[in-house]
Amino acid sequence: MTAVLSFYNAYSTLILFSGVAALLALSIYVTLMAGQLSLGNAALATIGGYTAAILTRDHHAPLGLALASGALLATVVAVIIGFPSLRLRGVYLAIATLAFGEVVRVAALNLKITGGALGLVGIPALAGFWHVYGVLAVVAFFFYRLERSRVGRAFAAIREDETAAQAIGIRVTYYKVLAFAIAGFVSGLAGGLSVHFTYVISPAQASFAEAVNILTYAVFGGTATFLGPVVGGIALTVLPEALRFLKEYRLLLNGAILVLVTIYLPQGILTLPLGRWRRARM
Amino acid sequence: MLECDDVSRTFGGLKAVDRVSFTVGEGEIFGLIGPNGAGKTTLFNIITGLLLPTAGRVRFRGNDLNGLGPDDVAARGVARTFQNIRLFREMSALENVIVGQHLRTRASLLDAMVASRAYRVEEARVRVRARELLDLVGLGGRAGELGRHLPYGDQRRLEIARALAMEPRLLLLDEPAAGMNPAETQALMVLISRLRHEMGLTILLIEHDMKLVMGVCDRIAVLNFGKKIADGAPQEVRHDPAVVEAYLGSRTGEARTAPRTAGGEPVLDVEAVSAGYGPVEVLHRVSIRVREGQIVTLVGANGAGKTTLLRTVSGLVKPRAGQIRLRGAAIAGARPDRIVAAGVAHVPEGRQVLARMTVLENLRAGAYQRRDRAVERDLEAMLERFPVLGERRAQVAGTLSGGEQQMLAIARGLMSQPRLLMLDEPSLGLAPIVVERIFEIIQELNARGVPILLVEQNAHLALEVAHWGYVLETGRIVKDGPADRLRGDEAVRRAYLG
Numbered sequence: 079m080t081a082v083l084s085f086y087n088a089y090s091t092l093i094l095f096s097g098v099a100a101l102l103a104l105s106i107y108v109t110l111m112a113g114q115l116s117l118g119n120a121a122l123a124t125i126g127g128y129t130a131a132i133l134t135r136d137h138h139a140p141l142g143l144a145l146a147s148g149a150l151l152a153t154v155v156a157v158i159i160g161f162p163s164l165r166l167r168g169v170y171l172a173i174a175t176l177a178f179g180e181v182v183r184v185a186a187l188n189l190k191i192t193g194g195a196l197g198l199v200g201i202p203a204l205a206g207f208w209h210v211y212g213v214l215a216v217v218a219f220f221f222y223r224l225e226r227s228r229v230g231r232a233f234a235a236i237r238e239d240e241t242a243a244q245a246i247g248i249r250v251t252y253y254k255v256l257a258f259a260i261a262g263f264v265s266g267l268a269g270g271l272s273v274h275f276t277y278v279i280s281p282a283q284a285s286f287a288e289a290v291n292i293l294t295y296a297v298f299g300g301t302a303t304f305l306g307p308v309v310g311g312i313a314l315t316v317l318p319e320a321l322r323f324l325k326e327y328r329l330l331l332n333g334a335i336l337v338l339v340t341i342y343l344p345q346g347i348l349t350l351p352l353g354r355w356r357r358a359r360m
Numbered sequence: 361m362l363e364c365d366d367v368s369r370t371f372g373g374l375k376a377v378d379r380v381s382f383t384v385g386e387g388e389i390f391g392l393i394g395p396n397g398a399g400k401t402t403l404f405n406i407i408t409g410l411l412l413p414t415a416g417r418v419r420f421r422g423n424d425l426n427g428l429g430p431d432d433v434a435a436r437g438v439a440r441t442f443q444n445i446r447l448f449r450e451m452s453a454l455e456n457v458i459v460g461q462h463l464r465t466r467a468s469l470l471d472a473m474v475a476s477r478a479y480r481v482e483e484a485r486v487r488v489r490a491r492e493l494l495d496l497v498g499l500g501g502r503a504g505e506l507g508r509h510l511p512y513g514d515q516r517r518l519e520i521a522r523a524l525a526m527e528p529r530l531l532l533l534d535e536p537a538a539g540m541n542p543a544e545t546q547a548l549m550v551l552i553s554r555l556r557h558e559m560g561l562t563i564l565l566i567e568h569d570m571k572l573v574m575g576v577c578d579r580i581a582v583l584n585f586g587k588k589i590a591d592g593a594p595q596e597v598r599h600d601p602a603v604v605e606a607y608l609g610s611r612t613g614e615a616r617t618a619p620r621t622a623g624g625e626p627v628l629d630v631e632a633v634s635a636g637y638g639p640v641e642v643l644h645r646v647s648i649r650v651r652e653g654q655i656v657t658l659v660g661a662n663g664a665g666k667t668t669l670l671r672t673v674s675g676l677v678k679p680r681a682g683q684i685r686l687r688g689a690a691i692a693g694a695r696p697d698r699i700v701a702a703g704v705a706h707v708p709e710g711r712q713v714l715a716r717m718t719v720l721e722n723l724r725a726g727a728y729q730r731r732d733r734a735v736e737r738d739l740e741a742m743l744e745r746f747p748v749l750g751e752r753r754a755q756v757a758g759t760l761s762g763g764e765q766q767m768l769a770i771a772r773g774l775m776s777q778p779r780l781l782m783l784d785e786p787s788l789g790l791a792p793i794v795v796e797r798i799f800e801i802i803q804e805l806n807a808r809g810v811p812i813l814l815v816e817q818n819a820h821l822a823l824e825v826a827h828w829g830y831v832l833e834t835g836r837i838v839k840d841g842p843a844d845r846l847r848g849d850e851a852v853r854r855a856y857l858g
Contacts, residue, residue, distance in 0.1 A: 220473065227472035227479075228465045235459045238448035245408060245442075246526055247434035247463040 086207070092319055094275045096312040097210035101268035103295035103307030104217055105261045110301050111230065112257040113237030115168060118159060118175035119265040120288035121182035122152040126266030127273045127283065128192050131201045134274065141204040141274065145213075149266035156262025160255045179284050186281035197280030198273075205274035213271060214308075217264055221304035233257060298339055300346015309348055361386045361562045362407070362530055367416035368586075369402055374762075376402045378586035379416065384530075389556060389563045391577035391594070393570075395607055395662075395817055397788055398583040400566045401443055404532055407564075408440050409433040420530065435463055439528035441519040443535045443566070449508035453499055453518050456507055457490035460525030493521040497551060511639040512539040520551070524559070531555065533565040537572050538663050539640050542834075545572055552576050568662040570856075574598065582606065607856045624652030625687070627780050627811045628673065628704075633682030633692070635672045642668040644835045645682065650780060650813050655806050657814040657822040657843065660832035661856045666815040667709055669832070670782050673813075674706040675699040687779065701729050703779030709788060709815075711769040715758030719749050722757050722768055726775030735775075742771050746801075763794035770801065774810070781805065782813045787821065799825050819856065823847045831855050 086093065102119060109116040126148035133139035133147055159178050166174050186192040193199075224230040232253045235243040244250055273279045282288075291314075299310020317335065321328045339347055362384040369377040377399040384390040392400050405411040407418055409430040418425045425433055448456050465486060471479035494500050497517040502510060510518060516536055523531055533552075537545045549572055555561045567573045573580060574594045581591040584606035590597050597603055628650040636642040642665045650656045658666050671677040673684055675696035684692040691699050700706075705726075714722050723742060727735045743750035746767050752760065757768060766786055773781055783802065787795040795818070803825050806812050816822035823829050826843040831851055839851040846852055 223472045223475070224469070226483075227469060228462065228467055228482075229469050229472070231455070231459045232462060234451065234455075235448055235462070238450055239446045241410065241430070242442065242446040242448065243459075244410075244430035245434055245440055245446075246460050246522065247431050249431045 089319075090207070091275065092316065093207065094205070094210050095272070096315040097214050098268050098272045099292075099295055099311035099315040100214055100308040101217060101264055101271070101311070102292045103299065103311035104221060104304060105264035105268065106292050106296050107221070107301055107304060107307040108224075108233075108260045108264065109257045110296060111225075111237060112233040112254055113240070114163075114254060114257060115172045115293075116163070116175045116258065116261065117172050117289040117293060118156070118178045119261060119292050121179035121284040122156055122262050122265040123269030123272075124182055124186065124279070124281070124284040125155055125269065126152040127269030127279045128186065128198070129266075130270030131198050131273045131279050132191065134204060135198065135201050141209065145267055145270040148270035149263045152266025152269070153259050153262040156258045156265075157255055160258030163258070164251055164254055176286060176289060179286065179289050183281045183284035186284060192281070195281065197278060197282075199278045201273050201277045201279065203275065203277060205271050210271050210275075213267055217267070218304060218308060225304065229253070229256070294336065298336065298346060300343075300348040302345055302348065306346045306348045310346065313347070361388070361421060362564065363419040364403070364407070365417050365419070367403065367406060367413045367418060369399075369406055369411060370414050375586045377406065377413070377583075380581075380583065380586070380588045381416075382581045382588065382591060384562060384564055386562055387556060387560065388578050389552065389565070389576050391573045391580040392564065392566045392583065393568070393573055393580060394583035394589075397585075398606075399586040400583055401534060402586075403583070404440065404534055404566065407433075407532065408438060434526060434528075437526075437529035438532065439523035439526045439530070440532035441516070441523055441534055441536060443538070445512075445515050445519055447507040447515055447519055447522070449506070451507055452504050453494060453507065453510065453514075453521075454487070454490050454503040456518055456522050457493050457525050458486050460522035461486045461489060463526050490525065493524050494518075496524070496554075497521045498547065513541070513544040516540065517548075517551075524555070528561070530562045530564065533563065533567075535566055535568060537567055537569040545569055548572065549575050570598070604853070626651050626685075627687060628813065629683075629685040630669070630673065631683045631685070633669075633672060633684060634680045635668060635677050636680065637668075637677070641680070642835050643672065646832070646835070646837055647682075648813075648830050648837065648840075650811050652811055653806070653809065654828060655802065655812045655814055655826045656828045656830070657816060657826035658830050658832055659816060659819040659822055659846075659852060659855070662817070663834075664832040664855070665835040666832055667784055670706060670708075670784050670813070670815055673699075673782065674704055676706075697729070700776055703777075704782065705773035705776050705778035705780070706782045707769045707773045707784060707786065709784040711762075711765045713757040713760070713765050713768050713772070716756060718754050718756055719760070719768060720753045722772050723749075723775050726772035729776060738775060738777070742775065746771050762790050763798065766790065766794075766798055767801065770798075770805075774805070778810065780813065781810050782815075784815045785817060786814070787816060787818050795821065819852055820847065823852075 102123060105119045129148035129151050130144035133144040134141065163171055163174055187195055232248045235248055236250055236253055240250055295311040295314050296307045298314055300306030318328060318332050321331055324331055364380055364382050366379045366381055367377055368379050380403060394400055406413045409428050420436060420438060448459060465482055467479040467482045494503055497520055499514060499517055502514060537548055540548060552563060553576060556563060577594055579592060580594050580597045582589050582597060582603050589602045589606060590600045626649050630646060630648045632645040632647055634641060634643055634645055646669060658669065660666055668677060672679050675694055679692050683690060686702050686704060691702055714725060723739055743753060748764055749768055749771060760768060786798050799821060802812060814822055814826060823843045823846050829840060829843040829846040830837050831839040833855045
């Protein structure tokens with residue numbers, strides 16, 4: 079027991095980051111389920127993070143209220159950017175959502191309430207293991223059931239063939255916006271959680287690099303089921319640390335692993351063990 | 361049940377559908393036929409809300425469908441299948457039919473989260489229903505297979521099952537028998553009749569297989585160049601002179617005299633070639649020969665395998681069996697660029713000019729493989745031979761008219777200095793006067809010594825310019841002979857109209 083505790087104490091930040099990465103990966107997974115490549119999730123998480131941080135730090139709000147507020151604001155913003163984005167497909171949608179991320183980053187840099195370039199510091203330490211992994215468990219369960227519901231099947235139909243989906247009566251606009259809304263809520267939650275164990279937030283969290291990281295989690299883990307993004311988020315957060323013994327070659331190998339996975343396991347690292355399981359589901 | 365009232369749709373200057381009116385009664389099976397590009401699928405797209413009509417209205421059970429989106433039209437009870445199958449390819453057959461019941465399910469996300477009774481009952485129900493529908497179309501044993509792994513005919517049946525899952529009142533079938541073998545087509549006819557009798561469905565179908573159309577339809581409307589040219593009972597329609605002309609093309613009056621030439625050495629030899637896509641075999645042991653100085657034409661109905669044969673010769677489709685020789689050298693299975701280098705120029709169906717490049721750039725692209733210095737001189741010669749292209753040398757190809765694009769596509773093919781020119785449907789979608797001009801060009805080219813393999817829907821016209829003809833029916837050569845003797849031959853008429 080003490081061994082477990084000392085392990086946790088040594089690696090607690092890494093373990094918490096893994097959980098948040100899994101949540102962010104799930105947030106991009108939901109739009110991918112509906113065939114939309116949206117890269118605005120880092121910015122949505124930043125909105126959730128700032129909102130929650132301001133509420134707990136300046137107004138002493140309880141963590142639950144702060145998280146819910148951040149997630150809701152991110153949801154509203156996601157729906158607002160979701161509507162115009164519906165006209166865009168594929169890479170154009172990706173570019174537009176990246177541009178949205180840039181808008182959020184620059185706004186955070188210049189606004190007073192977000193603390194400008196320095197961001198906010200001294201955010202209270204409210205989030206621990208059970209908060210992060212409790213939320214992750216609930217969200218993962220949500221996705222588990224979503225995949226087996228009418229809504230999840232409508233997402234899948236839109237991803238496979240939008241025209242055919244419309245022809246069987248699926249309201250494509252509604253479901254795409256719904257996917258954006260869920261993505262906003264989950265990324266807002268993730269952002270709100272992370273600031274309460276890192277104690278700081280800055281505009282850099284809405285950067286291009288962060289947006290791409292989140293996509294990498296989902297692609298690395300695979301997007302056939304919700305387990306892919308969860309595993310991908312955790313694995314890619316732990317991997318650079320696990321490779322620390324390689325010293326200066328660490329990032330080189332990290333990159334090589336990514337390249338190899340995309341080439342040889344284009345459906346993600348869960349392809350092999352999950353192939354049979356996915357078939358058995360229906 | 362369904363009324364189309366003076367429905368028109370234009371694309372740019374092209375009238376794809378031109379003031380078409382017809383009425384389908386409750387419980388009727390109504391056929392929509394016509395040659396390629398007649399506007400049949402466009403009409404389907406208008407009815408199902410994928411396209412807005414530029415004029416006219418569509419009424420379904422007394423209500424206007426104009427302006428409704430495809431999902432709303434579906435919600436009112438109109439289901440359809442697609443000509444180029446649009447299954448959910450990464451889902452199993454069962455999943456496809458379950459998704460198809462979207463409109464017949466209600467359970468909310470919250471129900472799903474807490475696994476409420478309503479959710480569980482509904483999930484069980486959609487599964488049972490999906491299995492019933494798969495059994496109905498004869499796919500009961502393949503429920504677990506992915507859509508993309510199913511053979512072609514099964515994919516078509518699965519699309520029907522998915523459409524039936526919506527519990528529609530009107531079912532639109534777009535070429536349901538395309539790619540099916542005769543036994544499958546027979547089974548499909550039985551299925552279509554059952555749908556009417558057992559489920560009380562009204563059915564509107566587009567089909568090229570005349571046996572099916574004549575066998576199941578109560579009434580038929582015939583479209584040509586966007587206009588309705590005939591309607592009525594199947595027997596009346598098939599002997600209507602306007603219909604026969606629409607399918608086989610008109611004669612030009614002043615019969616061209618394609619001089620009877622014996623032809624020289626063989627240029628192209630196709631020997632017992634079989635080819636296809638995925639699980640479908642389209643060509644069965646087809647043999648044809650083109651000689652020096654000849655125009656050889658390949659006629660046959662839609663889906664007979666004409667285009668596939670050209671694609672096999674040019675290496676875009678790998679033959680499964682048989683041999684292809686160009687002047688004695690084996691080219692079967694070689695890479696397309698090597699085959700072009702060996703001297704085969706393929707002018708594809710639909711022209712496929714490089715739309716964003718100028719006329720000159722398109723022509724230069726045609727000479728891509730050449731390393732000699734005569735390219736610029738040939739370019740000038742080409743612009744002289746096709747004065748329209750000369751005038752428009754700097755124009756972006758996508759903005760040319762259909763006829764000009766066809767000339768550009770032919771000129772581009774010629775820039776590779778081919779030993780054999782293959783033309784796929786050069787008359788497709790073009791006005792009669794433009795078609796005349798294109799065919800004159802084909803004859804001129806041939807007179808200058810270019811052997812030509814011509815694929816054409818317009819059988820009469822093709823047989824007028826050609827020296828030798830082959831009739832292709834469902835992937836087999838059923839007849840060949842001197843072109844002038846094939847004209848008016850019963851086998852040709854049967855290949856088109858059944």
